[in-house]
Amino acid sequence: MNLQEIASIINANFNAENVEITGMNTLQDACSSELSFVSNSKYVKDIQNTQAAAVIVDAKTKEYVPENCVALVVDAPYWEMAKLSKYFAPNIEDDSLPEAKVGNGSIVSPKAELANGAIIGKNCTILAHSYIGTNAVVGDNTIIYPSVIVYRDCKIGSDCIIHANTTIGADGFGFATNPQGEHKKIYQNGNVVIEDDVEIGSNTCVDRAVFGSTRIKKGVRIDNLVQIGHNCEIGEYSVFVAQSGSAGSTKLGRNVVVGGQSAFAGHLEIAPFSTFAARSGITKNITESGKTFAGFPLMDHKLWLKLQIKIARLLK
Amino acid sequence: MNLQEIASIINANFNAENVEITGMNTLQDACSSELSFVSNSKYVKDIQNTQAAAVIVDAKTKEYVPENCVALVVDAPYWEMAKLSKYFAPNIEDDSLPEAKVGNGSIVSPKAELANGAIIGKNCTILAHSYIGTNAVVGDNTIIYPSVIVYRDCKIGSDCIIHANTTIGADGFGFATNPQGEHKKIYQNGNVVIEDDVEIGSNTCVDRAVFGSTRIKKGVRIDNLVQIGHNCEIGEYSVFVAQSGSAGSTKLGRNVVVGGQSAFAGHLEIAPFSTFAARSGITKNITESGKTFAGFPLMDHKLWLKLQIKIARLLK
Amino acid sequence: MNLQEIASIINANFNAENVEITGMNTLQDACSSELSFVSNSKYVKDIQNTQAAAVIVDAKTKEYVPENCVALVVDAPYWEMAKLSKYFAPNIEDDSLPEAKVGNGSIVSPKAELANGAIIGKNCTILAHSYIGTNAVVGDNTIIYPSVIVYRDCKIGSDCIIHANTTIGADGFGFATNPQGEHKKIYQNGNVVIEDDVEIGSNTCVDRAVFGSTRIKKGVRIDNLVQIGHNCEIGEYSVFVAQSGSAGSTKLGRNVVVGGQSAFAGHLEIAPFSTFAARSGITKNITESGKTFAGFPLMDHKLWLKLQIKIARLLK
Numbered sequence: 001m002n003l004q005e006i007a008s009i010i011n012a013n014f015n016a017e018n019v020e021i022t023g024m025n026t027l028q029d030a031c032s033s034e035l036s037f038v039s040n041s042k043y044v045k046d047i048q049n050t051q052a053a054a055v056i057v058d059a060k061t062k063e064y065v066p067e068n069c070v071a072l073v074v075d076a077p078y079w080e081m082a083k084l085s086k087y088f089a090p091n092i093e094d095d096s097l098p099e100a101k102v103g104n105g106s107i108v109s110p111k112a113e114l115a116n117g118a119i120i121g122k123n124c125t126i127l128a129h130s131y132i133g134t135n136a137v138v139g140d141n142t143i144i145y146p147s148v149i150v151y152r153d154c155k156i157g158s159d160c161i162i163h164a165n166t167t168i169g170a171d172g173f174g175f176a177t178n179p180q181g182e183h184k185k186i187y188q189n190g191n192v193v194i195e196d197d198v199e200i201g202s203n204t205c206v207d208r209a210v211f212g213s214t215r216i217k218k219g220v221r222i223d224n225l226v227q228i229g230h231n232c233e234i235g236e237y238s239v240f241v242a243q244s245g246s247a248g249s250t251k252l253g254r255n256v257v258v259g260g261q262s263a264f265a266g267h268l269e270i271a272p273f274s275t276f277a278a279r280s281g282i283t284k285n286i287t288e289s290g291k292t293f294a295g296f297p298l299m300d301h302k303l304w305l306k307l308q309i310k311i312a313r314l315l316k
Numbered sequence: 317m318n319l320q321e322i323a324s325i326i327n328a329n330f331n332a333e334n335v336e337i338t339g340m341n342t343l344q345d346a347c348s349s350e351l352s353f354v355s356n357s358k359y360v361k362d363i364q365n366t367q368a369a370a371v372i373v374d375a376k377t378k379e380y381v382p383e384n385c386v387a388l389v390v391d392a393p394y395w396e397m398a399k400l401s402k403y404f405a406p407n408i409e410d411d412s413l414p415e416a417k418v419g420n421g422s423i424v425s426p427k428a429e430l431a432n433g434a435i436i437g438k439n440c441t442i443l444a445h446s447y448i449g450t451n452a453v454v455g456d457n458t459i460i461y462p463s464v465i466v467y468r469d470c471k472i473g474s475d476c477i478i479h480a481n482t483t484i485g486a487d488g489f490g491f492a493t494n495p496q497g498e499h500k501k502i503y504q505n506g507n508v509v510i511e512d513d514v515e516i517g518s519n520t521c522v523d524r525a526v527f528g529s530t531r532i533k534k535g536v537r538i539d540n541l542v543q544i545g546h547n548c549e550i551g552e553y554s555v556f557v558a559q560s561g562s563a564g565s566t567k568l569g570r571n572v573v574v575g576g577q578s579a580f581a582g583h584l585e586i587a588p589f590s591t592f593a594a595r596s597g598i599t600k601n602i603t604e605s606g607k608t609f610a611g612f613p614l615m616d617h618k619l620w621l622k623l624q625i626k627i628a629r630l631l632k
Numbered sequence: 633m634n635l636q637e638i639a640s641i642i643n644a645n646f647n648a649e650n651v652e653i654t655g656m657n658t659l660q661d662a663c664s665s666e667l668s669f670v671s672n673s674k675y676v677k678d679i680q681n682t683q684a685a686a687v688i689v690d691a692k693t694k695e696y697v698p699e700n701c702v703a704l705v706v707d708a709p710y711w712e713m714a715k716l717s718k719y720f721a722p723n724i725e726d727d728s729l730p731e732a733k734v735g736n737g738s739i740v741s742p743k744a745e746l747a748n749g750a751i752i753g754k755n756c757t758i759l760a761h762s763y764i765g766t767n768a769v770v771g772d773n774t775i776i777y778p779s780v781i782v783y784r785d786c787k788i789g790s791d792c793i794i795h796a797n798t799t800i801g802a803d804g805f806g807f808a809t810n811p812q813g814e815h816k817k818i819y820q821n822g823n824v825v826i827e828d829d830v831e832i833g834s835n836t837c838v839d840r841a842v843f844g845s846t847r848i849k850k851g852v853r854i855d856n857l858v859q860i861g862h863n864c865e866i867g868e869y870s871v872f873v874a875q876s877g878s879a880g881s882t883k884l885g886r887n888v889v890v891g892g893q894s895a896f897a898g899h900l901e902i903a904p905f906s907t908f909a910a911r912s913g914i915t916k917n918i919t920e921s922g923k924t925f926a927g928f929p930l931m932d933h934k935l936w937l938k939l940q941i942k943i944a945r946l947l948k
Binding site: 165260 | 724725743745761763779781783797798799802803805807809813814815817835836837839857859861875877879893895897913928929931935938939942943946
């Protein structure tokens with residue numbers, strides 16, 4: 001799709017060079033053939049360094065757009081971005097691609113489904129009712145239990161184990177809302193990358209990124225019924241206990257331990273070797289590594305224990 | 317089944333006209349060929365206006381039953397209702413029905429299962445390992461991702477997206493318990509109705525109604541690992557963030573926003589445009605619209621923030 | 633595998649009789665052909681009564697090992713036990729076993745998968761996309777809804793109902809961690825036993841035991857999105873409401889009621905007829921039966937209600 005067509009879809013004035021646009025991305029990550037957007041004034045500072053070919057902005061943000069970048073001015077940039085995201089969404093499956101390739105020594109159940117373009121490494125076990133989507137990749141020696149669903153373009157490393165009924169790469173929870181309260185889907189055109197030696201429990205969800213990748217790094221252990229939001233990055237050897245989760249774009253350092261039913265708000269940075277007791281609620285960055293926390297609001301674990309004693313004294 | 321047979325199953329005296337009974341329902345919703353019951357003294361007030369052909373009551377409630385309605389008197393109405401519910405449960409699948417119909421332009425994976433009597437609209441995508449039950453209906457342009465399971469009689473609208481491993485229409489959590497502590501299943505003979513333009517994440521559960529419908533209205537967005545109990549009604553454009561849920565029979569107005577890991581008790585009414593911060597616990601009706609809440613017990617969000625500061629001061 | 637080979641894998645000195653070892657187990661449950669281990673000083677007291685053929689211990693624990701038991705001395709017993717667990721793990725599927733047997737009157741969807749060695753009782757309904765693993769057993773009259781995944785060796789009783797997308801017998805969350813923060817999987821070589829008349833909701837997880845069985849006793853009712861950790865024992869007629877869970881090795885008496893989003897820590901004992909309000913967090917044994925609790929930290933339910941009033945007063 002070219003810029004002229006894009007401008008037409010979102011009803012923006014357009015009188016610049018009509019270049020081909022290959023995708024959408026954030027201001028920071030967009031390359032020179034990509035489109036970006038500014039939906040929140042706190043990102044205005046990122047405009048001047050963007051490599052994007054064009055950005056969708058509102059009238060008052062237009063002045064910050066650098067000379068080498070086309071400004072597409074609209075009333076509601078986030079809504080228009082949502083509208084455009086659909087045009088960059090690939091088909092769910094693509095029959096024009098070659099049949100899936102399966103490496104030597106791998107066993108694939110006849111009741112599994114490998115979409116065209118999928119690639120399975122060596123010595124894998126792919127059990128019944130699992131689904132490996134278009135262009136998805138599975139490394140060597142990996143076990144995919146029954147009814148594991150891997151959406152298109154996702155990558156799973158070697159020596160991984162994914163347990164039954166887990167979903168890898170479903171759409172992140174993204175939509176724009178207009179003043180009438182209606183929602184428009186933001187198509188999630190990124191993927192999930194799971195590195196080597198990762199084990200994920202059953203009925204867990206790892207959502208695909210809106211742009212780029214949700215990343216589960218080497219050696220991570222994720223239990224059952226865990227939610228990992230779009231664009232999260234989970235550091236090496238981190239551990240999520242059952243029914244915990246993270247909202248989108250939160251980044252954990254290595255060896256973070258997340259207790260059962262704990263949850264992170266979105267867009268946080270968590271220092272390595274942090275430990276969170278069960279049912280912690282984490283809403284702020286953790287900058288110092290190696291500490292243990294509890295509670296919601298979150299506090300030092302020992303302080304939380306002390307506070308519970310103080311609270312209990314209110315009854316006296 | 318006729319009233320005589322019903323009376324015999326539950327060991328109730330019977331000497332009225334022996335009419336055919338077509339189903340069971342609440343006092344309020346029962347039609348004149350249906351059976352109802354009173355298991356709780358707070359529903360006694362609803363007896364006089366019921367249209368039901370008969371009601372199961374205990375001896376002390378019998379006097380409130382109106383003249384045009386047969387009273388079936390038993391010691392434990394709820395237990396007997398549970399016992400009868402099985403007789404009104406349809407078969408899970410019904411091979412006597414015609415094969416599923418699929419509209420023009422729809423793509424159905426050969427590894428999907430469409431039960432007899434199912435109807436798929438136009439331009440749908442029904443992926444591998446999904447299951448559309450007996451008499452279930454899917455509207456136009458809807459995408460059913462792999463391993464989505466839709467139980468019999470449920471209806472999904474047009475322009476919907478249901479992500480992998482989500483379950484629509486499994487039985488609500490209903491049973492009677494006797495004095496010995498044993499449970500008897502209450503068959504959930506209602507369904508789920510999902511209106512148009514709804515997106516539901518992965519590994520989420522929307523339970524079918526015991527009577528009538530669990531209803532997800534137009535434009536709703538539900539994230540991953542969410543629980544919607546039987547007979548809930550979720551208002552237009554409402555939003556459930558991951559790992560939140562609602563117990564049965566709660567009714568939300570439009571554009572209610574439910575934060576991650578929040579939960580509603582059952583039988584509540586929630587005003588439109590209410591917002592609940594993450595991990596809210598809602599146990600009472602919300603009557604004023606447009607307000608923001610937090611905490612468990614629930615309170616005004618700003619008050620909750622203030623309270624956390626006061627609580628932290630206990631440490632000093 | 634014999635003791636000599638085992639000693640060689642974990643680099644332990646060995647100069648005892650070289651007996652064949654049939655499996656691994658706890659000190660208490662190991663039989664005379666099994667291997668055990670001591671990874672925590674609090675279990676030292678159990679060494680003297682073990683029947684195990686050999687135990688993996690560290691140098692300072694060696695002196696407690698009784699004469700009739702071989703001590704295999706290593707630096708990190710838990711890590712070495714994890715390493716060995718892999719050798720005792722059976723194949724996920726075993727084609728050398730006979731084809732699955734299905735009892736009279738049972739209906740098995742052609743799109744279900746019954747692994748070799750599985751046994752299905754009489755009058756069962758096994759729906760599409762479900763999976764009954766190697767040597768798994770299903771009793772009579774049981775309904776297995778679509779996409780229910782039952783791992784190998786698990787046993788499901790008669791008159792049970794398991795709803796869609798539920799996972800029975802996936803690996804418990806077990807691993808050892810070395811000083812570098814790397815994890816090594818502890819293979820979960822036990823199983824799950826579900827007794828008769830149990831109903832389990834959709835998208836729920838019951839993990840298999842590391843040794844022995846995770847047990848769901850007669851008449852239990854489990855709702856949707858519930859987590860039952862490895863080696864738990866859930867007493868007769870107990871009830872788990874949606875999104876609740878238990879960490880590993882917790883044992884509940886009969887008729888325990890667990891409110892929505894509640895959770896148990898691991899290794900607890902809970903008295904029969906205990907009731908836990910929604911979102912309870914249980915971290916200690918409950919020794920007196922028939923009481924009602926709430927909160928996290930847990931307390932008597934009435935006290936919790938009172939405490940909330942006291943807390944709210946902090947705002948004044």
